[in-house]
Amino acid sequence: MTAAGGADRAPSAALRTAALEQLLVERGLVDPRMVDAFIANYETNVGPLNGAKVVARAWTDPDYRRRLLAEGTAAIKELGFGGSQGEHIVVVENTPATHNVVVCTLCSCYPWPVLGLPPSWYKDPAYRARMVREPRTVLAEMGLELGDDVQITVRDSTSEVRWLVLPERPAGTEHLSEEELVPLITRDAMVGVAKVAAP
Amino acid sequence: MDGIADLGGTSGWGPVSPPRADEPVFPEPWQGRATALTILAIRLSGRNIDAFRYAQDRLDRAAYLDQGYFGRWLNAAELMLVDGAVLAPGELDARARDLRDGHFEQPGEPARPDPSAPAWPAAPGSLRTVDAAPAFAVGQWVRTKNSSPPGPTRLPGYVRGQVGVVEVVQPAAVFPDTNAQFQGENPQYVYSVRFDSHELWGEHGDSFAVTVELFENYLEAGS
Structure with a gap:
């Protein structure tokens, strides 16, 4: 044959x-x-625009931000998002001193209601294998250089808990409205492999 | 079991792929259909998400890797549906060859499972309430069991036998190890446990922390 x-x-x-x-x-x-x-x-319908709306609301409404960090699932539900692969969503905040980044080493668990289906790099064995072992190097390969003084926490999603990163609001965006902030907020920043850039 | 899917900390994968802003959700049409069919089949055939993940664990290297994420979904969906007697072994390939070549001999539909056999129909979602209080508290040191059961587990190899601290007590949820094989839900608390990178990987390398969601059954008090 x-x-x-x-x-x-x-x-x-x-x-x-x-x-x-x-x-x-x-x-x-x-x-x-x-x-x-x-x-x-x-x-x-279901993609990272949902998560961007959540982040923009948190950046512009301090009460919402508090609720989001305390009870992520309920606060996200306020904007109408939830359901399959988002039963329990925990939101963690990135700051100049602390950086969270999300991975699923066992499969490719991802918060579908707020970010949609996972992108190819998230499902790549290289990302899944290496993020829990050398995150600084992996982030640098993806274009994010973090200083040695930044504390990194890698979130390995091994159960039905789903993680969403609340990125830092970039300097120079103080004058922008919630609606104007939404298009700046990327999927990659909400997983923690990028920062949000000012326009 | 130590399945192919447990990738955390393994070597030899090369560089990661850089993000692409304009990546389509489904680069090829079959990938969208394979995803949708899998999700629908999990629900409509009485299987569950844990059984689907356990099917991924049992794929061989080629079936897991060669056609990427969507290929492993398709192959695991097939295995899950053969387990559930929705498809006969070899039936999917026979039908695919029939579509391609015509007139390929096909096995018949599998025998239906014994209707009197015990069954645990999947209740919606995975969160459950339990009467007991959590066994561990925020800030407590815990040690993961250093074992790999013969069947499914969501305890990654790289944190087995390791000591960490409970960062968050998450809601109780269905226990995948038994639910994947329809042996009961055994709902229990889940803990986000924080591990130090040097404890996991030794003194060299990056300083960072990893949190892993671990079911109560995987943990014992540690120090």
């Missing part, structure tokens, strides 16, 4: 996915429209 193109060749992941869908539909377990709706929801 030839190495490429013969019948011994393992079916591609795309083909195996099509086969899975066919079988689950035949068994009456899945309606293809549910698959379409799931994909559309995570492509268009």
Whole structure:
């Protein structure tokens, strides 16, 4: 049998996915429209814009910030976000002296309701393996150089608890409104692999 | 078990991949469908998220790594559904070859599980309330058990037998080690335990802390 193109060749992941869908539909377990709706929801509705709204509110409303750091899940729910992969969200604050960064060494657990589905770098074995062993080096490879005096805490999400980082508000943004701050806030800053830059 | 998924602290992976601001959620169409089918199948077939993660643990290296995150989801979904007698062993590949080559002989639908067998249908979510007080308090030193059970566990290898301090007592939750195999929920408290990097990795290297969410069963009082 030839190495490429013969019948011994393992079916591609795309083909195996099509086969899975066919079988689950035949068994009456899945309606293809549910698959379409799931994909559309995570492509268009649920993404890091949700988390950015939470962060911008915390930056501009001290009471909200207190509630968010004390009871993350409830404060996030106030803005309408919650559900699957966000049953219990803990929010931690990054400051000039302390830096939190989130990883999941056992799979790729991630706070879906506020950040959407995880990006490829978060799911990469290199990130998962190395962040708990040499975070300063990993962060530098990702473009974030932290001084030796900054205390790093790596948050390994091994249970259903989900972590969201409240990044530092950058200097020079004091005049910006909550709505103007939202587009500055990135997914990477809310995982802790970047800082938010002033415009 | 010491599965392929337990990557914390392992070597040989090379540099991390830099973030891309414009990365699509699903770079290829099959990846979106594989994700959606997996999530739907976990719920609709009576499996649970812990069974799905345990399926990932049991993949071989190629099945776990070669087609990336979405490939490991697809392969683990298949294993989970074979465990649950939703798919017969080999059925997914047979159907995929049939789609590609035509006329590939396929196994029949698997026998339905014995309806009188005990079952633990997945209640919504993983948080639970328990009557007992937490066994450990914030600020207390704890030691993780230095063991790998033969079945599923969410105690990462790199913190086994290590001493840390409880930073947060998190809400009680379903215990994955038993829930993954439908042996009961055994809800218990979860603790965010803080470990010092030099305790974990020795005197050389970065100074930092790691917190890990650990179920009460994984811990004993330590100092």
